[in-house]
Structure formats: C-alpha cells, structure tokens
Amino acid sequence: MAATSKRLLLSDLVSSDKIDKVPSNYIRPISQRPNLRHVFHDSIPLIDLSHLYGPNRCHVVDQIGRACREYGFFQVKNHRVPESTIANMMQIARDFFKLPEEERLKIYTDDPTRTTRLSTSFNIRTEKIANWRDFLRLHCHPLQDYIHEWPTNPASFRDHVAEYCRSVRGLALQLIEAISESLGLDRNYISRQLGKHGQHMALNYYPPCPQPDLTYGLPGHTDLNLITILLQDHVPGLQVLRKGHWIAVDPVPNTFIINIGDQIQVISNNKYKSVLHRAVVNCDEERISIPTFYCPSPDAVIGPAPELVTDDEPAVYRQFTYGECYNKFWNRGLATETCLDMFLATN
Ligand SMILES: O=C(O)CCC(=O)C(=O)O
Helix, strand or coil: CHHHCCCCCHHHHHHHHCCCCCCHHHCCCHHHCCCCCCCECCCCCEEEHHHHHCCCHHHHHHHHHHHHHHCCEEEEECCCCCHHHHHHHHHHHHHHHHCCHHHHHHHECCCCCCCEEEEECCCCCCCCCCCCCEEEEEEEECHHHHHHHCCCCCCCHHHHHHHHHHHHHHHHHHHHHHHHHHCCCCCCHHHHCCCCCEEEEEEEEECCCCCHHHCCCEEEECCCCCEEEEEECCCCCEEEEECCEEEECCCCCCCEEEEECHHHHHHCCCCCCCCCEEECCCCCCCEEEEEEEEECCCCCEECCCHHHCCCCCCCCECCEEHHHHHHHHHHHCCCCCCHHHHHECCC
16 A cells, blocks of 8 residues: 555555555654644735836835735736636646656656656655655746757647746746835846846646645745745645744635745845745645746846845845755755755855
C-alpha cells in the first residue's frame, strides 16, 4: 500500500493505490500540523482596479499601498484579464492533470533547475517531509524562449497558457507601477530594477487527502519573487498569516489574489512585508491553484530603493542579484524562515 508505493507523482499514488491513510513521509510532527479548527474567516482587502486606468488612479494606488503595508495580500476585481482567458486556463490545468500517467511523466523531473517541469511536493531532493501537491512549473517570459518546452498535450495547452501569461503579465506591470507609486517612487522605478523581467508560473494540483490535519499542500512560506498573482478554483485552501492567526482566503470568482514577494520587501526597505501563507488540503475535493510569479531576470541587481533609505531608516539589505537569491531558495527547500536573512546589510 501507499507507504511503499513507487509512484513518482502524488496524484497517481492517490488515484491508483486508493489510500485511506496519509503515508508516513507526508506526516508533519504534531507541533507543525495545520490545526484546521483554528482558522479565522477574516478577509483580505478586495480592490476594484477599474479606476486604476482613470482619473481616480491615486485613490486605487492608496488602497494598494495600504493593503501592501497592512496585509501583504489583497484581491483584485475588474483587472482586465478576460473571463474566458481565466476559464480556459483553469480548464487546461484540469485537463492536464487528468492525462494518463505515462503522458504526464514525459515531463517529470526532480531537478529544480529545469525551466519546464512536472514534479511533486516542493523539492524532493532536499526536503525530509513531503507536501500533498503535484505541480507543473513553467517559465513564461520571454514567451518565445520557453514556449517550445511546454507540453503539447492537451492540444490547446500552449495557446491557452500563452494567452493567459500575456494577459496576466499586463496586470502584473500595472500593479508594479501602482506599487512603485504607492511607495512614493517614480512609477517606472521598480520595473526598471528588474532587468529583462521574468515570469514563472505553477499549476498546483492538490489531490483529496484522507487525513488533511496531518500534512500540507504547501507549508507556511513567503514567495521569493516580486509579486504573485494567484488564480484559485472554487475549493478553499489558501491561508494567510495575519497578526499571528491563519486566515482562510475563500475563493471569489474572477478575482486574483495578489501578494507581495520578498523582492518588494527588499526594494521597499521593509516598508512592505512579504507575508507567510500556506495551502491546506481537504478530504473531499481536489484543488487547483495557479500562481504567476512575476520576478526580476537572474542578472538584475536588487537592493533597497535609495529614496527609501535615510539616516533613520538605513538599508536593511545589501545588494544582490536575483539569480543568487533564486538558487539559495531552491537549494534550501521551503521554509518559514525567509532566505532574505542571507542578504541583510549587517551580515
Ligand atoms: O495553492 C495556493 O493557494 C498557494 C500556492 C502557493 O503559495 C505557491 O505555489 O507558492
């Protein structure tokens, strides 16, 4: 049964071995378990972006600034990513994870340096306890550099995913400008720090779990990148840490969840915090979430914006390249401690 299964992917272990207990390598020590009964159903701000493009822009920029400062997370509606683009993306993800095992395994790897990869957990080469997740990770900007690596099954995969990536990139650029303005910086300041820019995405697949209180889809972590734009299906699972409590972010159709990543924390010199979040699983339904990780290119040099460094608020971080930070992140495994500690100015 499950504990001795040779299956590479969790979804195949769950569907073929009909497990009724979580295998031991997925079980967290008691002190690290999710405690699903102690979750708050507070909400994160929902920001209407329709005025970001009109005369009331500064009002929306203020709302974004407040959400970044106080929550590190917010949701957006009227974001200009067409509903059909979102629906096609979600459907193609669902279709992909339903493909026969041998078809999906063609792109399986446990090598985290591969730019297109189907894998499981987070980084099985370094972690001791596995996570209840399979994922397809894609690099998607510049699109022409990566699209030839992407799956061709389902047949419309590349078309639908490319359309989604282009549209979400447009949203990311708008948000980055607004965040830059909200910090009192030139609207293009942050964008200019990102070199050629980068965009990655994950198609996360969390199968139903027989004992969801023993494990995680993903344990608490911050995102390394600049900002994340998360699309989730109708099944709850995302939780965000706020004032010491985990709050569940329940799905709202046709909205995206935005969170500040570590690189904004650095550029803002800690004015905006990259916040811990996690994905929990449930015993009834599979869940799909699709984060877009907008990021600097590997050669981009990141550091606190000089305008945000003063005698009273000296630079918290030294300068580093995003590539340096990215390699440390993947080699270390997913951890609640931020890897930004390695880049403190005082080190
Ligand atoms: O599934 C989710 O809601 C969160 C996903 C996430 O945090 C990640 O992929 O880094």
